[in-house]
Amino acid sequence: MSEKLSIRMERIAAELERNASQIRANFRGDSAIVERIQELERLSSSFACLNEVLQLDASKGSHGIEAIELGSEVRELYSSLKSLLPPRVELDVEALEDIRLYSLSKRGLSFALTEALVCVAERVTQDFKSRIHLTIERGSSRSAEGGCPVLRYSYTGEPVGKADLLALSKTPHVGVSSEVEGMHSILTIVLDCDASKHPAPSEQNERPLVLLAEDEGVLRLAIRTMLESLGYDVVVAEDGAEAIDAFARRKSEFQLALVDLQMPEVDGYGVVASIRASVEDLPIIRMSGDSNDELGGMAAEGDECSSFLSKPFGISDLKLAIDSLHQRVGV
Template sequence: MPIYGDIVAPAASSPLTVFIVEDESLVAMDLEERLTQMGYQVAGIADNGVDALNTLATLKVDLVLMDIHLRDGMDGVDVAGNLRKTSNVPVIFVTAHADEATLRRAGQTEPFGYVLKPFDERELRATIEMALYRHRAESRLRKVERWLATTLRSIGDGVIATDDQRRVTLINPLAESVTGWSCYEAIGKPLEEVLAIYGEDGVNETPSFYDEAMKAGVTIHMGENKSLRTKDGRMLPVDDSISPIRDDEGRINGCVVVFRDCTHSKQLQEERRRLETKMQETQRLESLGVLAAGIAHDFNNLLTVVTMNASLAKVFVAKESQVMRGLTDIQSAAERAAQLCNQMLAYAGQGPVAKEAVCINSLTRDTAQLLTTAISKKTALSLDLGDNIPKISGDRSQLQQVIMNLVINASESLQDLPGKIKLKTRYMHVEQARLDACRVGSALEEGDYLMIEVKDTGEGMSPEILARIFDPFFTTKFTGRGLGLAAVLGIVRSHGGDLAVESVSGGGTTFRIYMPTLVVPEESVAESNFESNTWLGTGYALIVDDEVTIRMAGQAVLNHLGFQVELAEDGMRGLEKILKQAVNYKVVLLDLTMPNLDGRDVYKLVRERMPHLPIIIMSGYSSHQATDLMNDGGPTTFIQKPFTVESIREKLVALLG
């Protein structure tokens, strides 16, 4: 394209359009001719302001050449002012002379240049081109400003900018929403008034952050645990930073603060922290449960030797002898030790369970009568039993143990001082938030549950003690074993329920148990037991157990009961003896937990070949471990270690007839 000096001419393919406003026709015609020769297109000519405004309202032009002095009252300054309100077309004033006042008025319309009459063609071209360049630059700038304004309106963070005196110069809509300050109210206000950031010490820290950012010349993050005080006085957790604003020469002339309301993220963090804590608590309890169950199993194995030998020895000793009393004491002590082991198994959720439909109100009344002798006479025990309470599926004795342990624990917290214990039952809708706060970790879903509540007016517990009350062997009592509440937790867990505790030191304690209920009525289960102290068996019996002392004691007991006894020290040897069929065994006593090939695998392999062989499964754990085996239809029963001559005789009678 042609070049005139430093000026680039408009492209011939797209000539720029110019509109002329001039009341002298000769001057207007001269301008039109010159502009045409320069390559511009003249869109029209008006000789007064009214016609000019009416015509420009319907035309799209690139430039207006405007004479300042026009006839009919409206001069060029007035026309430019009105034109500026309706469009952004650039205006160049054309004038022969003008007084200072008129020029001052013209300047308020922000013209893009002046051309003095008579004008030089080169000067006219230069003025037009500069005006067009300036107009394009300002159009781009306005576009950027609109884009920036849209960005600030749409951004997910609050943004506040200031000058170098800490006065607010910009605030985006989100910042208005969070702070409560409108743009009209905030502009010109001190930053610390609009954006008041407080730490844990309750001091407005905004000025110090501003000074630090201005001094260091870098972005400053205001840190964690900061809160914004809104205009209406609310405190919101925020995450924010403050950065200096620099001009083109690098001088700092203000700052910009970017922040966001962290209320939702704080809630998510708290929820995640709560879930992590509950998961850790659940994992800890599960680990302790595994440990407790393992200890109980090993102790039951040891106690089996004691109880079998003591009960067998009593058969050969006179009832009136001192030895009989000693053996009775040994057996009694072993049985009490077995009860402790059962409490440990209950904590692990592996205690022996015989579930039935239980009316919890009836059970509570019966238990309360028993408790009158177990709690202090200064304790007032009251019942608040709800109406229309559905039954639950559970072990009656274990549920009674739960109520007794909680009430006795509450009575002991009163320290033999006057106090109250309230036992309450309700069938109620339980919100998810309450269930999430429970200790067992059963992950119950929001719904209707039976609630059992035990509330006391005792001394309460500190948070440190509260965190450990369900740990096995943890106790604050001088004579306690620390298994009562541990057993409660395990029983509730094994019944598919959940448990929550609220306690304040000096303000009493409340235990709440939530249990799923039955929708079917209680079914009566009749059991018939045949028992004979003179029953003797015949034939061969096989004992499969990896504990040599149990094998020896068991052999003595079965010999006493009329059997010829063979022994196997592990599952592989026992399976070999059974399947070899060198001896027709009348019954097999099979330990469930053994190294290499355990009792479960032995049982399944034997049942495939010999479905009618009577088998007694033995374990230091509860019958939970063998429920599926006993329900396979074969002649199978279960006996939990430790056991006596009488208890093994009962199992043999029931199995063999």
């Protein structure tokens, strides 16, 4: 099935690219039309990247223990599931501490989190003040959770019913409960404590840590999948400000950074400048789909530990860029 879908997506991407090229070749002027052309080209790139993800996913066999950064995983998943929320309802995620999961699969975690969001979205009161606030932390060692990772969805609306709680509880390594606290309903998901225990030294699969800063959701997913297939653990940032915060928290652990030059809040140039202010020799790959960024990205004012990669790209292009940069900086 994934092979057939991959072929279909490849055809769609080619058709989008062909149409965009024809329109660009035969039209000059109206800025609105130019924006449509750029959107066609963006869609073509997105389909190509999704195809890359499908091919990588289809080729995956059994893997050893792989750490999951819970906060990053939740933010990444929910950024792609905004369409599940009712109009005017917002979701914010607050990770109170960094938690790594080791014995819980990404597929199982994604299923549980998606089902939880659907349950809450169906019951939240829909008005201009509606908000679902999700906190991620460890339960108190004195409580029933016993220090296990806990996700609490707080919202104004009806509590989740027994039937949905039962369905959610069938996910392995996941426990759920629902209650009302004052004016808010609370859905609590408790992950198995074993999922956050660091594996024994003989079982550890040490993977270098990379920071990925990319604001476009499909490209972010594709690049992250490529990096994981190349053997990296990935910390994801959806904009420049989030990238700076993520780097500040774990700057001594990062061995590589991939930074999109065009991002909201703080652009990629600002992110790179912030990183360089504290770490001068971290290998950084600057990325952009805008040819105007290429000269600045490649020159980088004499930054020998930096290189430029034009989007969209495939896993072979990414591997070559990483290997070339590491060879140049002597990693």
